[in-house]
Amino acid sequence: MKEEQSKINRRQFMETGVKATALSLASPLVGLAAGNSQHKKRLALVGTGSRGSIMWGKLLLDHYSSYVDLVGLCDINMKRAKFSRQYINVPVPVFHASEFDRMIAETQPDSVIIATTDCFHEKYAVRAMQLGCDVICEKPLATEAEQCQNLLLTEQKTGKKIITTFNARYGNAAEEIKRIIMSGELGRIISTEFHEYLDIIHGASYYRRWNGRIKYSGSLLVHKACHHFDQMNWWLDAEPETVYAFGDVAFYGKNHSFRSRKCRGCPFQQKCDFYWDITRDKMAMQMYVNCEDEDGYIRDSCVWDNEIDTYDTMTVQLRYNNGVLLNYSLNTFMPYEGQRIAFNGEKGRLDVRIYARQPWKTENKNEFRLTKNFQSTKTWSVKVGSGGHGGADNSLQDMLFLPGQSDPLGKMAGSRDGVLASLTGIAARTSIETGETVRIDDLVDFPLRWRW
Ligand SMILES: NC(=O)c1ccc[n+]([C@@H]2O[C@H](COP(=O)([O-])OP(=O)(O)OC[C@H]3O[C@@H](n4cnc5c(N)ncnc54)[C@H](O)[C@@H]3O)[C@@H](O)[C@H]2O)c1
Structure with missing residues (x-):
């Protein structure tokens, strides 16, 4: 990192953070991606896998085609990109990853949506901004500290904007937590708890995919926990400092007595609890198996592969710039799925329990309990929305693409939010690797004039 790059000290960094947060209520990101009847926003998509094709392809055009046009699709796997075009049912040109610049030149998008494998987000975000486009990027914004640095500097240099699509801010329970913390009912927040339980269905699926390799996903501390770190940053209106x-x-990968390359043709199908028959999943066959010969990507890889290096059990201790302490954990081999979140304040405690999938209950629900010191306790739940991720995907897309949206809870997330969430996971990973405590502002130089 060059000396002349304007490095700010801790106090300036924190002040910048406070200013940026205060700005969030009137964030210039709101409306950035929204079109109007005069000018529909032109969007190009890179990464035409599951998230790209469904959320940023089919659902986008099903609901927002009055405001946006999808103008081009790009992927490293041309067979998958062509399947995606057919699935979305949109007559647009398809480009190979090596033709990204040509796609931008020929299709002239206003924004590029990035939904590739995580480790390539930064490469496309930087290039898109250099070519004059804004960026709408799936989480995590980046998987390495150097990538965060490049994103910040390119955004500053080009004047283009990055939106990080943190849909987890948009669920009803997440919004309810934000409202309670903003209300001041708990007084000053002193410490927090966040425990994420991924079950042997959802959790295991990561180890069948590229997510099981740190070089692609940055580990689940980046790929998955970035959602939780971001939510906590947003709820607390604070920024992470020390990790x-x-x-x-400890469970998947090398921790087993037998293994194979993939579930298809595996000699242990009868005795492996984690055997998954991809041939029964039509979409997965079309999107991945039929495209395997192009890039060799195996969608039903063995969860016991010796090469798996993405941690399946993690604990993180974090101190925020306002002194709040976070105690975080993530386990990916649980018999049920959900979260336990709590805030310990001067005046009381908020407990939130999210039930996603349990063997004894199919319904998604949540329980809130607010207990005031020396007073009684009250419990309630909020409705879980319908649609992807408990309605959060629809609300995020409304905010992004419908004109005239307001954002009183400050849900729109920019580069600062994306970078801070990624850096927290990167810092946790670095701490695991080195045994050291890691300071977030030692990982990148934050540009002085860095704002949304
Ligand atoms: N916010 C959410 O709730 C949510 C949910 C799912 C996925 N995601 C994110 O969406 C992204 C995609 O996830 P997915 O589940 O669709 O994975 P996927 O494997 O189905 O899709 C990834 C796509 O990227 C393509 N790709 C890989 N390397 C590339 C490169 N160098 N250039 C261009 N294309 C490349 C692959 O060929 C594939 O089509 C990830 O970043 C993931 O974190 C977010």
């Missing part, structure tokens, strides 16, 4: 973590591959 210490432990993590192990």
Whole structure:
């Protein structure tokens, strides 16, 4: 990192953060991606896998085609990109990853949507901004500290904008937590707890995919926990400062007596609890198996592969710039799925329990309990929305693409939010690797004039 790059000290960094947060209520990001009847926003998509084709392809055009046009599709796997075009049912040109610049030149998008494998987000975001486009990027914004640096500097240099699509801010329960913390009912927040339980269905699926390799996903501390770190940053209106973590591959990967390359043709199908028959999933066959010969990507890889290095059990200790302490954990081999979140304030405690999938209950629900010191306790739940991720995907797309949206809870997330969430996971990973405590502002130089 060059000396002349304007590095700010901790106090300036924190002040910048406070200013940026205060600005969030009137964020210039709101409306950035929204079109109007005069000028529909032109959007190009890179990464035409599951998230790209469904959320940023089919659902986008099903609901927002009055405001946006999808003008081009790009992927490293041309067979998958062509399947995606057919699935979305949109007559647009398809480009190979090596033709990204040509796609921008020929299709002239206003914004590029990025939904590739995580480790390539930064490469496309930087190039898109250099070519004059704004960026709408799936989480995590980046998987390495150097990538965060490049994103910040390119955004500053080009004047283009990055939106990070943190849909987890948009669920009803997440919004309810934000409202309670903003209300001041708990007084000053002193410490928090966030425990994420991924079950042997959802959790295991990561180990069948590229997510099981740190080089692609940055580990689940980046790929998955970036959602939770971002939510906590947003709820607390604070920024992460110091991180210490432990993590192990203690269940999947090498921790088993037999393994194969993939579930298809595996000699242990009868006795493996984690056997998954991809041939029964029509969409997965079309999107991945039929495209395997192009890039060799195996969608039903063995969860016991010795090469798996993405931790499946993690604990993180974090101190925020306003002194709040976070105690975080993530386990990916649980018999049920959900979260436990709590805020310990001067005046009381908020407990939130999210039930996603349990063997004994199919319904998604949540329980809120607010207990005031020396007073009684009250419990309630909020409705879980319908649609992807409990309605959060629809609300995020409304905010992005419908004109005239307001954002009183400050949900729109920019580069600062994306970078801070990624850096927290990167810091935790670094702490696991080195045994050291890691300071977030040691990982990148934050540009002085850095704002949304
Ligand atoms: N916010 C959410 O709730 C949510 C949910 C799912 C996925 N995601 C994010 O969406 C992204 C895609 O995830 P997915 O589940 O669709 O994965 P996927 O494997 O189905 O799709 C990834 C796509 O990227 C393509 N790709 C890989 N390397 C590339 C490169 N160098 N250039 C161009 N294309 C490349 C692959 O060929 C594939 O089509 C990830 O970043 C993931 O974190 C977010």
